[in-house]
Amino acid sequence: MRKERWYSKLYVWVVMLFLYAPIFVLIAYSFNANKSRGKWTGFTLNWYNELFHNELIIQSLINTLIVALFASVIATVLGTAAALGINGMKKRSRALVMNLTYMPIINPEIVTGVSLMLLFVSARAILGEFELGFVTLLLAHISFCTPYVILNVLPKLRQMDRFTYEAALDLGCSPRMAFFKVVIPEIMPGITAGFLMALTYSVDDFIISYFNSGSSFQTLPITIYSMTRKRLSPEINALSTIIFAVILLILLLVNINGSRKERAATKRRVEG
Amino acid sequence: MRSKAASIPYLIWMVLFTVIPLGLVVFFAFTDTSGNFTIANISQVGQYMPVLMRSIWLSLIATVICLVVAYPLAYIMSRRKSYQQRTLLMLVMLPMWMNFLLRTYAWMTLLERNGVINRLLGLIGLGPFEMINTQGAVVLGMVYNYLPFMIIPLYTIMTKIDNSVIEAAQDLGANTGNVFARVIIPLSVPGITTGITMVFVPAVSTFIISRMLGGGSNLLIGDLIDMQFLGAAYNPNLGSAISLVLMVVILICMSVTNQFDSSEGREEMMV
Numbered sequence: 001m002r003k004e005r006w007y008s009k010l011y012v013w014v015v016m017l018f019l020y021a022p023i024f025v026l027i028a029y030s031f032n033a034n035k036s037r038g039k040w041t042g043f044t045l046n047w048y049n050e051l052f053h054n055e056l057i058i059q060s061l062i063n064t065l066i067v068a069l070f071a072s073v074i075a076t077v078l079g080t081a082a083a084l085g086i087n088g089m090k091k092r093s094r095a096l097v098m099n100l101t102y103m104p105i106i107n108p109e110i111v112t113g114v115s116l117m118l119l120f121v122s123a124r125a126i127l128g129e130f131e132l133g134f135v136t137l138l139l140a141h142i143s144f145c146t147p148y149v150i151l152n153v154l155p156k157l158r159q160m161d162r163f164t165y166e167a168a169l170d171l172g173c174s175p176r177m178a179f180f181k182v183v184i185p186e187i188m189p190g191i192t193a194g195f196l197m198a199l200t201y202s203v204d205d206f207i208i209s210y211f212n213s214g215s216s217f218q219t220l221p222i223t224i225y226s227m228t229r230k231r232l233s234p235e236i237n238a239l240s241t242i243i244f245a246v247i248l249l250i251l252l253l254v255n256i257n258g259s260r261k262e263r264a265a266t267k268r269r270v271e272g
Numbered sequence: 273m274r275s276k277a278a279s280i281p282y283l284i285w286m287v288l289f290t291v292i293p294l295g296l297v298v299f300f301a302f303t304d305t306s307g308n309f310t311i312a313n314i315s316q317v318g319q320y321m322p323v324l325m326r327s328i329w330l331s332l333i334a335t336v337i338c339l340v341v342a343y344p345l346a347y348i349m350s351r352r353k354s355y356q357q358r359t360l361l362m363l364v365m366l367p368m369w370m371n372f373l374l375r376t377y378a379w380m381t382l383l384e385r386n387g388v389i390n391r392l393l394g395l396i397g398l399g400p401f402e403m404i405n406t407q408g409a410v411v412l413g414m415v416y417n418y419l420p421f422m423i424i425p426l427y428t429i430m431t432k433i434d435n436s437v438i439e440a441a442q443d444l445g446a447n448t449g450n451v452f453a454r455v456i457i458p459l460s461v462p463g464i465t466t467g468i469t470m471v472f473v474p475a476v477s478t479f480i481i482s483r484m485l486g487g488g489s490n491l492l493i494g495d496l497i498d499m500q501f502l503g504a505a506y507n508p509n510l511g512s513a514i515s516l517v518l519m520v521v522i523l524i525c526m527s528v529t530n531q532f533d534s535s536e537g538r539e540e541m542m543v
Binding site: 004008011012015016018019020021022023025026029036078079081082083084085086087088089097100101103104106107108109110111112114115116117118119121122139140142143146150200204206207210211220221224225228236239240243244247248251255258259 | 275276277278279280281282283285286288289290291292293294296297300341344345348349351352355358359360362363364365366367369370371372373374375376377378379380381382386388416419420473474476477478479480484494497498501502508511512515518519522526
């Protein structure tokens with residue numbers, strides 16, 4: 001293959017600059033002593049200090065994690081069970097269920113958000129007064145997370161050899177045991193991927209939460225939103241820096257782990 | 273394995289939290305505040321036509337820019353060595369994992385009147401330019417936020433294009449332009465359509481980017497919906513009607529896009 005041209009390299013650098021320059025500007029300003037975004041007046045860690053003492057932010061971080069954990073665990077159980085059932089369905093009913101499952105993914109988030117809000121507001125008219133808050137937020141998050149679990153588990157179920165399950169039964173496993181010893185390990189990568197996807201979508205979600213959280217229960221994205229509405233909020237820069245660092249760390253760990261596995265596999269192939 | 277019963281909880285959930293809510297959107301769109309049938313809401317959407325058109329227009333521009341910027345990048349990425357591919361993919365995905373509010377806020381810092389760009393331009397004696405609160409800023413925000421959604425499906429499809437196919441075309445006398453026009457682009461159509469959908473749908477329905485970067489005068493359809501549900505103009509019936517129109521617009525756009533693509537592997541790439 002031909003060697004890569006210089007302008008290809010340059011192009012990659014330009015796009016990366018476009019993607020990262022804004023983030024690096026935020027990071028730089030998180031150390032700026034001046035409150036205003038424009039002027040640089042010296043180095044400070046003051047904003048980080050204020051961030052860690054800002055109870056609203058800490059509380060909304062905790063809220064985010066609670067909702068995300070509950071939502072992704074419930075969505076994983078619900079979605080895995082659903083995938084098992086959908087896999088056994090006849091073609092036509094499966095197509096119907098899958099089309100409805102795609103709805104929250106294909107629909108714009110704002111439509112999913114307002115449709116759920118309409119549901120809760122209408123339910124309030126029937127069930128009596130309740131405030132939008134933790135429960136409605138959790139229900140909404142489970143609803144948009146579950147499809148991602150199904151879409152990750154279903155392909156694994158299709159790939160699975162039906163006969164391994166039957167072999168386990170023939171060898172004396174009870175259906176229950178065969179399920180936990182054969183089926184679950186086989187589809188585990190899909191379950192894990194679905195869980196992680198649900199978790200990240202839940203942590204990151206703003207639009208659907210915005211319509212369904214009410215005023216009493218704020219998640220971190222909602223708090224960030226109210227911070228961006230203010231004219232000056234230098235803590236946001238510090239928060240962005242921390243979030244960026246955490247994501248970078250996670251991605252690096254995952255990547256290093258992945259490439260190590262790959263290298264080990266290549267080594268085995270070469271040696272074996 | 274007989275396991276149909278396992279999906280019953282989900283089926284109930286799906287009816288409660290997907291089917292009924294969407295049914296409510298339709299119901300609210302066609303009723304007035306006391307629940308009587310009316311088409312007044314839908315016809316009222318007509319007076320917001322300029323906003324709808326602006327949303328479609330700006331997000332179309334953003335989608336085209338994303339495609340033009342992402343296509344060469346995805347191709348270059350897909351021809352690199354595998355460890356470089358992995359690193360570049362990680363670099364593309366990393367900003368995507370930051371909340372889009374923070375990414376958009378970053379552009380506020382850059383674009384505002386006393387912002388970084390105007391200060392840098394000031395050093396060489398230019399400006400200050402009015403960059404924030406313009407339609408250009410909104411498009412920029414869309415491109416910045418959704419560019420990875422275009423790069424990733426394009427890259428995924430291009431890694432499947434075998435180098436020997438390209439070399440065969442070259443051996444048969446095709447120049448670079450011909451290789452792209454007759455081999456690479458046709459083979460990457462599924463990635464293009466997925467990318468277009470994944471950029472256009474969130475772009476046309478956004479309401480935060482326009483508010484943060486577009487100021488008050490560049491409202492989009494998403495802002496209108498938001499105002500009907502959480503704003504001072506509380507009117508869920510009109511809001512539902514606008515949402516319904518938005519869904520129809522997106523369905524039309526998606527079916528137009530899908531005309532160009534008859535492949536099957538699209539669903540797995542959406543995820």
